[in-house]
Amino acid sequence: MYKILKKRILAPNICLMEVLAPRVASSARPGQFIIVRVGEKGERVPLTICDHDPAAGSVTIVTQRVGASSRKIFTLEEGESFVDFVGPLGMPSEFIHEDDESLRKKKYLFVAGGLGTAPVYPQVKYLHQKGVHVEVIIGAKTRDLVIMEDEMRQVADRIYICTEDGSYGFKGLVTAKMKGLLDNGTRYDQAVAIGPMIMMKFVTLIAREYNLPLIVSMNTLMVDGTGMCGACRVTVGGQTRFACVDGPEFDAYQVDFDEAMRRQSMYKTQETAADHKCKIGLGND
Amino acid sequence: MTKNIRVPVREQDPKARTVNFEEVSYGYNAEEAFLEASRCIQCKNPKCVAGCPVNIQIPRFIKAVLDGDMPGAASIIAQDSSLPAVCGRVCPQESQCEGACIMGIKNEPISIGKLERYVADWARKNNFSTVTKAVPNGKKVAVIGSGPAGLACATDLAKAGCDVTIFEALHKPGGVLVYGIPEFRLPKEEVVEYEIGQVQKLGVKIECNVVVGRTVTIDQLFDKEGFNAIFVGSGAGLPKFMGIPGENFNGVVSANEFLTRSNLMVAYRPDSDTPIYVGQRVAVVGGGNVAMDAARTALRLGAGVTIVYRRTEKEMPARVEEVHHAKEEGVAFRMLTNPVAVLGNEKGWVTGLRCIRMELGEPDESGRRRPVEIPGSEFDIVCDVAIIALGTSSNPLIARTTPGLTMNRYNGIVADEKGITSRSGVFAGGDVVTGAATVILAMGAGRQAAKSILEYLGV
Ligand SMILES: Cc1cc2nc3c(=O)[nH]c(=O)nc-3n(C[C@H](O)[C@H](O)[C@H](O)COP(=O)(O)OP(=O)(O)OC[C@H]3O[C@@H](n4cnc5c(N)ncnc54)[C@H](O)[C@@H]3O)c2cc1C
Ligand SMILES: Cc1cc2nc3c(=O)[nH]c(=O)nc-3n(C[C@H](O)[C@H](O)[C@H](O)COP(=O)(O)OP(=O)(O)OC[C@H]3O[C@@H](n4cnc5c(N)ncnc54)[C@H](O)[C@@H]3O)c2cc1C
Ligand code: SF4
Ligand code: SF4
Ligand code: FES
Numbered sequence: 001m002y003k004i005l006k007k008r009i010l011a012p013n014i015c016l017m018e019v020l021a022p023r024v025a026s027s028a029r030p031g032q033f034i035i036v037r038v039g040e041k042g043e044r045v046p047l048t049i050c051d052h053d054p055a056a057g058s059v060t061i062v063t064q065r066v067g068a069s070s071r072k073i074f075t076l077e078e079g080e081s082f083v084d085f086v087g088p089l090g091m092p093s094e095f096i097h098e099d100d101e102s103l104r105k106k107k108y109l110f111v112a113g114g115l116g117t118a119p120v121y122p123q124v125k126y127l128h129q130k131g132v133h134v135e136v137i138i139g140a141k142t143r144d145l146v147i148m149e150d151e152m153r154q155v156a157d158r159i160y161i162c163t164e165d166g167s168y169g170f171k172g173l174v175t176a177k178m179k180g181l182l183d184n185g186t187r188y189d190q191a192v193a194i195g196p197m198i199m200m201k202f203v204t205l206i207a208r209e210y211n212l213p214l215i216v217s218m219n220t221l222m223v224d225g226t227g228m229c230g231a232c233r234v235t236v237g238g239q240t241r242f243a244c245v246d247g248p249e250f251d252a253y254q255v256d257f258d259e260a261m262r263r264q265s266m267y268k269t270q271e272t273a274a275d276h277k278c279k280i281g282l283g284n285d
Numbered sequence: 286m287t288k289n290i291r292v293p294v295r296e297q298d299p300k301a302r303t304v305n306f307e308e309v310s311y312g313y314n315a316e317e318a319f320l321e322a323s324r325c326i327q328c329k330n331p332k333c334v335a336g337c338p339v340n341i342q343i344p345r346f347i348k349a350v351l352d353g354d355m356p357g358a359a360s361i362i363a364q365d366s367s368l369p370a371v372c373g374r375v376c377p378q379e380s381q382c383e384g385a386c387i388m389g390i391k392n393e394p395i396s397i398g399k400l401e402r403y404v405a406d407w408a409r410k411n412n413f414s415t416v417t418k419a420v421p422n423g424k425k426v427a428v429i430g431s432g433p434a435g436l437a438c439a440t441d442l443a444k445a446g447c448d449v450t451i452f453e454a455l456h457k458p459g460g461v462l463v464y465g466i467p468e469f470r471l472p473k474e475e476v477v478e479y480e481i482g483q484v485q486k487l488g489v490k491i492e493c494n495v496v497v498g499r500t501v502t503i504d505q506l507f508d509k510e511g512f513n514a515i516f517v518g519s520g521a522g523l524p525k526f527m528g529i530p531g532e533n534f535n536g537v538v539s540a541n542e543f544l545t546r547s548n549l550m551v552a553y554r555p556d557s558d559t560p561i562y563v564g565q566r567v568a569v570v571g572g573g574n575v576a577m578d579a580a581r582t583a584l585r586l587g588a589g590v591t592i593v594y595r596r597t598e599k600e601m602p603a604r605v606e607e608v609h610h611a612k613e614e615g616v617a618f619r620m621l622t623n624p625v626a627v628l629g630n631e632k633g634w635v636t637g638l639r640c641i642r643m644e645l646g647e648p649d650e651s652g653r654r655r656p657v658e659i660p661g662s663e664f665d666i667v668c669d670v671a672i673i674a675l676g677t678s679s680n681p682l683i684a685r686t687t688p689g690l691t692m693n694r695y696n697g698i699v700a701d702e703k704g705i706t707s708r709s710g711v712f713a714g715g716d717v718v719t720g721a722a723t724v725i726l727a728m729g730a731g732r733q734a735a736k737s738i739l740e741y742l743g744v
Contacts, residue, residue: 023500032499037456043550043558044456069558084456086494223550223559226454226496227680228464228522229542235533240526245682259533262633266535267560 002036002085005058007078010147013065014115015074016050022057024049024087029096030123031217031249034059034087035225038072042083045069046222046244048119049088059085062118062147089225090248093123093192094215103132106189109181109212110136110156111174111203113195117148119217120194121155128155135159135188137181139174139195143167175202182210189213193252197264201257214252218243221264234260289392292321294399299613303584306468306553309610310374313396318403322350325395328387333397336385338729341365343382343397350400359408362401363415367440367484368433368728370409370476371462373402376725377604409479416486422446422744427512429497429683432460433724434518434715436484437731438738442516443487445739450512452495457549460520462724464549465541467578469585470607473548498682503690503711514710514738517698518731521677521716527570531627532673536564536635540571540579540674547582563588564669568638570594570624571674572601577608579672580616590616591666595623595643595656621645621656625663627671637667679717687711695720704734712738 006018024034033048051060065074076082095103108127112120117138127134135158140146142165152159161169162177170177174195191214193203200216207214220232220243227245234243237254241247295311296302302309313321325347333343342361349358362369378384378398386394407413424447428435431453439449457463462477471477485491495501497519506512524539526532543561546552550559563586569576572594580590592611594601597620601608612618619640626639642662645654681696691699691707697720700706700713714730716722 023495027500039558041551041557072558084494086454086456086496086500088499089496223542223545224455224464226522227682228524229545230524230526230539231542233526233533240533245680259633263533263535267562 001081001083003081004076004078005056007076010062011145013074014062014145014147016060016062016118017076018058018060019082019085020057021059021085021087024059024085025052025057026054028052028059028088029092030126031093031096032088032090033225033248034061034085034089035222036061036073036082037084038069038076038082040083042072043069044084044223044225045073046089046219046225048122048217050118050121051125052122059087062115064115086225089244091246093126093249095123095127095190100130103127103130106132107187108132108134109178109188109191110134111139111178111191111193111195111199112136113139113174113193113199114141114145115147116193116195116199117146117152120192121148121151123192124152125155128157133157137162137174137177139163139177139199141165173202174199175206178203179206182206182212190215192216192249197257197261200252201261204252204255204257208253215249216252216255217248218250218255218260219248219264220260221266234263288324291324291393291396292317294396299610299615302469303614306585308472309469312406313399313403318350318400321396321400322347324388325351326388332385332387333382333395337382338723338725339365339732341382341401346404347395347397347400350404355404355407355411356413358404359413360415362404366725366728367437368480368724369401370405370480371433371471372725372728373398373400373405374471374476375466375604377723379605381725409476414483414486416483418488419444419446421448422742424448424513424742424744425450425511426738426742427452427506427510427515428518429515430454430460430518430520430715430717431458431481431491432462432518432520432715432727434520434717434727434731434734435460435516436481437728438516438518438714438735439489439731440484440487441732441735442738443484443489445735445744447739447742447744449488450490450492452497452501453491453493454496455549456493458491458493460518464545465575465578467544467548467582468553469581470578496682498686503683503687507710513742514712516704516731516734516738517683517706517711517713517717518715518727519680519683519717520727521679521697521721523678523680523696524673525675525677526673527624527675529624529626531629531635534627534629534635535633536562536669537627537671537673538562540569540575540672541677543579543672544575544582547586553582553586561586562670565589566668567591567670567672568593568666568668569672569674570638571676572596572603573674573676574603574607575676576672576674577603577611579674581607581611581614583670583672584614584616588670591619591668592616593619593622593624593638593640593666595621596645596653597621600653619666622666623656623658628665635669635671637665638671639663639665677716677721679720683717700734702733703737704730705737710741712741
């Protein structure tokens with residue numbers, strides 16, 4: 001059992017939890033994720049590691065309530081436990097292999113959409129500690145949904161907040177902000193985008209226009225997360241890759257986003273429910 | 286009952302069982318077991334023993350059954366196998382013990398598997414345990430993977446007094462026994478959990494949710510956690526795909542995914558949170574046990590199922606009993622047929638398989654006749670789910686994160702027949718070394734490695 005040490009509500013549908021998982025805490029690196037299960041009938045749910053404290057043995061996760069399983073996570077309180085908590089899974093971000101010297105010469109742009117701010121945070125924190133210049137675009141529908149702003153301010157050199165309704169910061173999508181920065185001549189050496197697939201797809205189109213190298217993190221469906229099932233497969237550079245072991249981060253230019261978005265909806269889309277008979281699963285919320 | 290034919294085993298009615306996940310075979314009762322045991326002629330030089338990869342003393346345990354000495358029978362089997370209720374159910378007996386049985390030359394071989402199962406089930410139901418805790422020898426051994434190889438290795442090490450911890454990546458121990466083989470062939474709670482419990486009773490600790498190579502490395506297990514030796518039994522869990530167009534359409538899944546959802550995540554039960562998508566017409570590509578299990582699972586979840594296999598029934602690697610059961614249950618078989626593309630609709634969902642007919646040519650390295658395409662014979666099979674069961678290879682995670690460990694070209698770990706690898710103190714066995722094989726071979730390899738580990742530790 002993995003005890004929840006702290007729980008904090010960040011937004012109406014988003015909560016942060018610190019979970020006691022000493023083995024994961026001592027080996028986690030930026031870019032990696034864990035899989036949790038709530039209860040004996042629980043699904044295996046992948047969540048990004050947002051922070052970790054090896055001394056305290058704790059790992060921070062941020063969960064957005066979107067369906068049945070994330071709702072279950074959301075209802076857990078401090079002092080309660082996950083039955084399973086396994087990780088760190090996936091490959092750490094590429095930049096951890098780069099030497100500090102060459103890293104410091106680079107300027108990074110992170111683009112975080114919605115919940116994406118949470119998985120972006122550990123990467124920005126890592127680079128900041130190495131003395132790298134990092135800027136972050138944070139996008140949300142409205143002011144209430146902007147999360148982890150204070151934490152991010154402490155590790156980023158600049159942050160740009162965008163809301164779709166204009167209730168806070170720049171009014172518009174992250175892509176518009178990104179384009180604006182690039183049009184104004186701001187130069188970056190590397191960009192990283194994490195958020196809904198549709199957002200990552202459009203960020204990729206812009207990055208391509210400006211020849212800006214871009215990494216994206218693929219939040220595919222997963223079951224085991226150890227390379228055993230292939231549920232997480234994505235086409236990257238024309239080849240089938242498993243997001244849970246080869247990723248989750250890939251070179252955005254190589255990713256087939258349309259296929260990935262379609263695959264993500266495999267257990268969900270209502271139109272398929274109509275022309276396919278499904279015994280179990282589709283009607284679970 | 287004549288001595289020439291086996292005592293038939295009672296089974297669930299084929300019609301009834303296609304809508305439930307309860308075990309198909311009921312196994313022998315005391316009377317049936319006695320009758321079947323009495324068919325064994327107690328060979329002086331028993332071929333059956335040589336045919337069993339762990340050399341269970343078959344005539345001896347059968348004699349004990351005949352004498353009504355059930356504790357004796359259970360003890361004889363326990364000397365060589367720690368998972369008899371599993372092996373009695375899933376071993377490909379026709380090519381192992383029973384395939385070698387002398388009675389099989391003219392008549393039907395003795396039902397050794399069913400008798401072994403009978404003895405193991407008796408032991409479980411009567412709480413008869415052969416487990417005795419050993420005197421600690423002060424050595425700590427880590428076992429990676431809780432499949433048959435790891436469990437067998439851990440058992441022998443614990444019996445010799447080692448302090449053994451099994452590290453398992455998934456949330457439940459058992460390897461393929463829990464995530465691959467379905468409930469209707471191998472009951473999970475009743476059989477698998479019980480047998481794993483017996484291993485734990487020996488003092489073996491099992492830590493789940495530890496992915497070696499990510500959560501902790503082999504070097505850390507040696508240097509920081511003080512293990513004196515390590516056995517790697519991490520299996521061959523990486524699914525192969527066909528590499529044909531359309532393979533990533535929605536509705537195309539690996540057998541591993543389909544079976545893991547149904548077995549490990551118990552998605553066949555309505556109260557499970559994990560979804561499983563079954564559709565109405567399922568095509569399963571492959572001819573092994575994995576293909577049969579996927580097909581029969583899909584059938585039970587309500588689909589019409591066709592197995593597509595590129596050779597003929599004779600070459601199918603699945604257990605004869607499973608093929609027979611699949612046919613009884615109404616699974617259709619398309620032999621000498623190979624998919625060349627997956628077809629899909631504009632929404633990206635699979636709609637069928639484009640296949641080509643095959644014929645058998647010259648024998649290949651495996652001795653089986655090689656299937657060759659008949660030009661121009663393409664045709665389509667309609668389906669809304671396609672399950673790919675074309676085999677698996679090893680997960681390279683451990684080999685990649687362990688300096689000094691040599692891998693073969695299939696990403697498996699190179700180890701000799703004693704389980705010794707290129708790295709001192711690290712041993713390996715089971716599917717991770719041989720590629721996908723059988724439960725009993727994996728167990729045999731685990732036991733062999735345990736012997737080598739004890740030698741290495743000097744105990
Ligand atoms: C590597 C990785 C890291 C992730 N990190 C986080 C994280 O830090 N915080 C977080 O809240 N979520 C994260 N996710 C997504 C999270 O796993 C899903 O939101 C969750 O599995 C949904 O389960 P559910 O039962 O609540 O929703 P479901 O009922 O399964 O689905 C509800 C809706 O969410 C969509 N959905 C389902 N699975 C995913 C998915 N994997 N990604 C995106 N949308 C999905 C469905 O299409 C549907 O529209 C991550 C996913 C991956 C693969
Ligand atoms: C669907 C199916 C049906 C089968 N039917 C039969 C049958 O009827 N008869 C028969 O004899 N054989 C059958 N087999 C084959 C048989 O199950 C395998 O040969 C056998 O289980 C191999 O045992 P193993 O211990 O080597 O590996 P596995 O059983 O694969 O166990 C390996 C374990 O290691 C764990 N692991 C992997 N990597 C790591 C890591 N990095 N860290 C920690 N843990 C890790 C895995 O999660 C797994 O639990 C079948 C296989 C399948 C898939
Ligand atoms: S372990 Fe398998 S091969 Fe050996 S006797 Fe038992 S059923 Fe036969
Ligand atoms: S070969 Fe057959 S008949 Fe002979 S001892 Fe073995 S099981 Fe009995
Ligand atoms: S989630 Fe199963 S292989 Fe990636």
